[in-house]
Structure formats: structure tokens, C-alpha cells
Amino acid sequence: MIPRRMAATMLAAGVALGASAQSSPEAEIAKYREALAAGNPAELWEARGEDLWKQKRGPKNASLEACDLGKGAGVVKGAYAEMPRYFADADRVMDLETRLAHCMVTLQGFRFEDATKRVFGAGTNRSDFESLAAWITSEARGTTMNVALAHPKEREAYQLGEKMFYFRGGPHDFACATCHGESSKRIRLQDLPNLTEKAGAQLAYTTWPAYRVSQGELRTFQWRLNDCYRQQRFPDLKFASDASIALTTFLARNANGAAFNAPAIKR
Amino acid sequence: MADPMRIRAAERDGVVNVKILMSHEMETGQRKDASGKIVPAHFISKVTATHQGKTVLSAQWGTAVAKNPFLEFNFKGGKKGEKIAVTWEDNKGETRTDETTIN
Structure with a gap:
């Protein structure tokens, strides 16, 4: 487009x-x-997401309203600001999208492969994840980021994410830190946030998900990491993988203390 | 069925400010898909806004308008609690109408 x-x-x-x-x-x-x-089309995704959350779907004909995002079953308000977090029922640290996939499997009865068939939308083929994430994150707007790292597995994920952030590899010998370790750099119109500094990490993390004008789509944090990996010529970052969650945990925790302010709008 | 619009209308000093977000692909008919075939044009061609049944804005659109269009306009004479309805129609004859209350 x-x-x-x-x-x-x-x-x-x-x-x-x-x-x-x-x-x-x-x-x-x-x-x-x-x-x-002035007119962020992310609102269109938010409306669709709220509807999806309440719709009865899947083999079990259930809505996602009983889904526990960490603050109790069905509590959406502010939940995103404390994610990723450890979930005892799955014995795993999960970010929002992974948790949604988990709920689609456990509550709605989808097979994981079916639920995650379209994780990133294109044109009229919308992704349920992008819509749901738009609405759930909009319910955390203004909430202070607070990723606790209280559980040992959360700390483990953070440490793994930190390692991944500085890990150099691929045909270009790139690390995340190659682009995101220096201040005041940009690629064309895009500022490159310096994620090794508090202010940069906060500004970057709290403005995802975002409506990408150039794509006409709402993109989530899983997409952001996936596309960074593509640009680094790394192997595909698997959706809902431990690696993607670890890197998200690292970046989310570094944004602690900032007010969450998404869905945003970006070039 | 197309997705609903998001319409906001607020009155201040006798002037109503209306903000509309529409969900539409707005294909220009100039792009090609992965197999090299032209993606057929699909765009909103007509937009009408009415206040209490009386037209306050009518527009003819073409392919130069962005995907998921945002439209903002002002008009005089509306009061809080009254209704604004917006209708779009695209080149395939699909149409969608949504309404909101001025606040």
C-alpha cells in the first residue's frame, strides 16, 4: 500500500x-x-477486539471473558502494564499474545495451530490477535508500567532477553543493540530509540501496539520483534516462543515506571 | 458486512465538530498482487453526513483517499443530544450507515 x-x-x-x-x-x-x-485508525481495531473478546467462538462456544490476564479472570483494565508475567496454570511466563493463544485453546477449544494460523493481518484478512491486543492494550492506557519479576521464571526470562538483546549474529553480525544502543540515530524518518537508556526504553515500549500508516495495519509487540529479526536477517522469531517472550520481558521491564500510551500511530 | 465506523460529535459555542473513522481498504486499482494481477479498485465513492435528517456534508471520493480514512468537519446549528448519521457507499455498491449523538 x-x-x-x-x-x-x-x-x-x-x-x-x-x-x-x-x-x-x-x-x-x-x-x-x-x-x-488526530484520527488514529487503531480505534477500528479496538472496537473489533472488544467485540471478539465477548463473542462466543470455537468448538466450546465460549467467549474469552473468563480469560485470566494476570489480574484475575476477565480483568482487562491495566493488565497489559504488568505483562509478561508468570502464569501458574501454564507454568510459564507469557506475554499478552501468548496468553490469548493459551485462552483460545483452553477456554474456546481451538487447537493451537488453528488459533495461531493468522497472527499478523494483511488487508481484509484480519488477525484476531491484533484486534484483541488493540483493545486490551487500550484498556491499559495511562497505567504505569509495572513488570514485577517476582517469580524466578520471570527473572530467568529477563536475563535470557538481555542476552538476546546483546547477542550478535546472522549474516550482518547484528545485535538488537547495534541499532538500539546509541542515542539520536534514525533510519529515514524513524527515530531509533536507544533501548539501553531508561527514557528510550520507556518511550519505545509504551507506544506499541501501533497503527502503521505505511501498512494500514495495527501491529503488536510480537510483530515488532518479528520484523526486527527479519531486518537483522535472523531466523524467523516464532510467535509465542520462549525467545520472543524473553525479549519482550526484558524490554517491558526496562520500561517500568512510565505511563503506558498505546495503541499509538507510527509512520 | 463492513466494519462499523467510529463517529464522535461534540458541540461547542454552536459549532459541532464531527470526527469520523471509516474502515475501508481503499484500493486504487493500480497495485498488483504477488502473482502480477491488478488488484481491482475498491474505494468509497460517496460520503453523506446528516444532522436530524438534513444533509450537512456530502462528498464524492476517489482513489486518492487513504486506507481507513479519517474525516473531520464542523457545522453550525447542531445541539447536544441530537443525532448525526454518516453513510458511505463504495464503487462496488456496498454501503454502511452509522449514527451517533452530539455531546
Whole structure:
């Protein structure tokens, strides 16, 4: 999809740039973002997600309303700000999407393979995960990030995630830290958050999921990591894998103390 | 059936500000899919907004409008509690109407 919304806004930004030649590219990018934020289509996913959460589906004809996201069965408000976390019923640390897949299996009776057939949407083929995540994360907007690392398995996941973040590999000898270990860098229009610093880690983590204007899709944190791995030419990061959860745990914990502010809108 | 729109309408000093998010693919008919075939054009061609049954905005759209369009406009004369209805129709004849109350 050609990002027409972006093209129009950039045209406007270009005119503004001509008028005040001194303003920095970063300030112009901020203006562009502001123009986009007025009508965030993420709301369309939020509405669909809320509906999906309450719909009776699957072989067991059950809704997800009994799904425990860590604050008790069916409690959605603020739940995302404390994830990933350890779930005793699955004896595993889980992020939101993994937990949703778990609930689709245990409550609705789907097979895991069927439930996770479409984890990332494309066009009219929507992903239930992206819609559900949009709504559930919107219910955590304004909540302070608080990933506790109280359970030994949570600490284990954090440590593994930290190792993965600094692990160099692949044909480009890349680590996550190669792009995200220095401040004030960007690729084209995108700021590269420095995830080794508190402020950068907080700003980055609290603005996912996000509506990607260039794709016309709402993207979740699993997608974000998956695409980082693709860009690093690493092997595919498997959806709901321990590796993906470990890296999420590392990044989520480093954002502790910041107010969660997603679904956001990004280029 | 198309997904519902999100409509917000707020009155201030006699002016009603309406914000509408529509869920639509808005295909231009210029793109090709993975197998090289043209993806047929599919876009909203007509948008109408009515206030208490009276048209306050009517627009003809084309392929230059983005996917999942956002539309914002103001009009005079609306009061809190009154109804705003928005209808779009696309080039395949699909249509969707949603309404909201001004607050």
C-alpha cells in the first residue's frame, strides 16, 4: 500500500519547512506525527477486539471473558502494564499474545495451530490477535508500567532477553543493540530509540501496539520483534516462543515506571 | 458486512465538530498482487453526513483517499443530544450507515 496519508502530510511539512528553514528535521517529523495522531485508525481495531473478546467462538462456544490476564479472570483494565508475567496454570511466563493463544485453546477449544494460523493481518484478512491486543492494550492506557519479576521464571526470562538483546549474529553480525544502543540515530524518518537508556526504553515500549500508516495495519509487540529479526536477517522469531517472550520481558521491564500510551500511530 | 465506523460529535459555542473513522481498504486499482494481477479498485465513492435528517456534508471520493480514512468537519446549528448519521457507499455498491449523538 502506498502511504498516501503520509505523502499528503509530508507535502504540508515540506511547505512549513520552506517557511522556517531553521527548524530541524526532527521538529518537522514531530509535526507530521502530530498531524497523524488526530484520527488514529487503531480505534477500528479496538472496537473489533472488544467485540471478539465477548463473542462466543470455537468448538466450546465460549467467549474469552473468563480469560485470566494476570489480574484475575476477565480483568482487562491495566493488565497489559504488568505483562509478561508468570502464569501458574501454564507454568510459564507469557506475554499478552501468548496468553490469548493459551485462552483460545483452553477456554474456546481451538487447537493451537488453528488459533495461531493468522497472527499478523494483511488487508481484509484480519488477525484476531491484533484486534484483541488493540483493545486490551487500550484498556491499559495511562497505567504505569509495572513488570514485577517476582517469580524466578520471570527473572530467568529477563536475563535470557538481555542476552538476546546483546547477542550478535546472522549474516550482518547484528545485535538488537547495534541499532538500539546509541542515542539520536534514525533510519529515514524513524527515530531509533536507544533501548539501553531508561527514557528510550520507556518511550519505545509504551507506544506499541501501533497503527502503521505505511501498512494500514495495527501491529503488536510480537510483530515488532518479528520484523526486527527479519531486518537483522535472523531466523524467523516464532510467535509465542520462549525467545520472543524473553525479549519482550526484558524490554517491558526496562520500561517500568512510565505511563503506558498505546495503541499509538507510527509512520 | 463492513466494519462499523467510529463517529464522535461534540458541540461547542454552536459549532459541532464531527470526527469520523471509516474502515475501508481503499484500493486504487493500480497495485498488483504477488502473482502480477491488478488488484481491482475498491474505494468509497460517496460520503453523506446528516444532522436530524438534513444533509450537512456530502462528498464524492476517489482513489486518492487513504486506507481507513479519517474525516473531520464542523457545522453550525447542531445541539447536544441530537443525532448525526454518516453513510458511505463504495464503487462496488456496498454501503454502511452509522449514527451517533452530539455531546
